[in-house]
Amino acid sequence: MAVSIKDVAQRAGVSVATVSRVFGNGPVSPELRERVEKAIAATGYRPNLSARRLRSQHSQTIGLMVADIRSPFFTALSRVVEDEAYRSGLRVILCNTDESAEREAMYLRLMEEERVTGLIWSPTRGSLERLADEDPPFPVVLVDRGGPVGRHDSVVLDNQQATATLVRHLHTIGRGRIVGLFGNTSSTAVDRHLGYLTATAALGLSSEAFFVPPNAEAAEREIVKVFSRPDRPDGVIASSSAILLGVVKAMRRLGLRTPDDVAIAGFDNETWSELVGPGLTVIEQPVGDIGRMAMTLLFDRLRAPKAPARKVMLSGRLIVRGSTAPVTGLVDEPVD
Amino acid sequence: MAVSIKDVAQRAGVSVATVSRVFGNGPVSPELRERVEKAIAATGYRPNLSARRLRSQHSQTIGLMVADIRSPFFTALSRVVEDEAYRSGLRVILCNTDESAEREAMYLRLMEEERVTGLIWSPTRGSLERLADEDPPFPVVLVDRGGPVGRHDSVVLDNQQATATLVRHLHTIGRGRIVGLFGNTSSTAVDRHLGYLTATAALGLSSEAFFVPPNAEAAEREIVKVFSRPDRPDGVIASSSAILLGVVKAMRRLGLRTPDDVAIAGFDNETWSELVGPGLTVIEQPVGDIGRMAMTLLFDRLRAPKAPARKVMLSGRLIVRGSTAPVTGLVDEPVD
């Protein structure tokens, strides 16, 4: 049996309440405090967090639920969230849903059993809709995937704006037939699609959008199919880094040169983005800010449960690289 | 106040013990079981995991402690470990140490307070040595960084063998001045360095090794320095994917062509490895197997606490790509 607070109390010649107060910064005389601390050191006592949580009715735990931690955006997000959480004395329970509504439901139940104080969640489209009907018994902050309105706090990239920026950039370097390739599971892709449609329409460009499973292989297949048709597009916008990688692979396979034959651009700046092909033009997400803002929203919510929901939109940053370099001699507009 | 087992019992007209048995698959008559299940559904009861853990003295939780979840190897590892854990009804506590011994110690204390049933840990070199002196009060499985002997179970790549394979491969394509670039924090790098020394010696090659902080920037700086000297090496081996990226960046900056001027190779196969430059030659680690084996070792250990420690070594797979293609006209040995 491990050493409990009783053993420490006995050894220090005080009551268990006093030992507890030493941990909780309650009022304890310097003399007793020292005796207790000595006893703790001597016994190697470690407070039992389960007991503490049970009694104090405070789990000191939050949930983080994403599609797949291996997706670079979520990797970075989780790192930020964990850092912030530990700094505030909170534990994090990480869940990978693989975009499955069933697993989301299962993990939601788990969160309830853990009595989490809050959840940071990037839900699938289905769950996002269902979330409008019934609330979990803890505050939820949506992240990355915000949905239309908001009974819940959310923090997302300004996806429409960001995608429009990409479209306008491709137009600037003289591309007129720009196709969009979007993931078929997230609401993010819906917003990005909308931005794509709006921007192409505003510029008087044709538009053609494809929705694929959000992985490189599916994207590659789709692009190979699209570019095997007689009149090829001259630009591609990809709605995630995985999809963008698939596009690059497809270009290699088809023997098309970037940016000469096709200019390509997408989302998420990774360590390798500048080293793939001629360098990839991307929208960089402020993932650090997104994660910290999510935590801030959660803390605010805990303080004011009834306050109206807030939706925070952050803007991305366009990083221009070789994959959208202007083709010399073909373009005479100035590049901004 | 949330609904407790008492409320369910009351509503179903049974004792709390019976409700508990419904969850624990104890002996309950079909009739009562149904009444209890109805009451659970009606009340929306969720068992309180803190209370359960306190009473049953079983945390159903394991720890996973790595340097940085953003490092691709650890990202993949964490995904495997989480999957395996949830499949067995275990929670995972993830900790990022940033290679700091101080944070390792802090998180070890946290693990004790959580009463984890075990820890999967990729320790810094310092902690690895200290681990020889005193044991945490739970089983530890070392992963990726195994250390020399073993009071603890461990599962690692055969790093010496893998690095030797890289050296021999570079030699096969006609490279004779191969430098090695290794991280300066992990024991992994030590093993890889040893493999590098052994293999170059066996082939009668000169050797020159550098130890750098395990990030792309530091690696880039070091390589730029080394390659600015009069007689350039013609091959580089990097001991991690981050370092390898730094090498690629350095080559760009120096205007050196790969593989013509310098052949480069390293560790860890990522989604983007084939798309960076001419494609990167790497040793692929069986990260899925490593993670699953770590869990297996942990479960075995829980069953047999006194059994002798096991050290499992898995072998990597060489993936040859453009960064080590033979230079035409310069080499006449056959490529294997």
Place this chain on the structure above:
DNA sequence: GAAACCACTGAAAAGGATTACATGAGGCTT
């Protein structure tokens, strides 16, 4: 027909902390 056994069930203890409440000792005010 008594004994042994079985399958269920409930009452109550236990697990390890926090915390409401009671107590007692000093120090102040009046």
Place this chain on the structure above:
DNA sequence: AAGCCTCATGTAATCCTTTTCAGTGGTTTC
């Protein structure tokens, strides 16, 4: 000197389960 705070401390209740133990009623065994 009585009354009243304040501060430090201890006692005991409480958080919500699981689990032990002791039935209960019914069936099988000898």
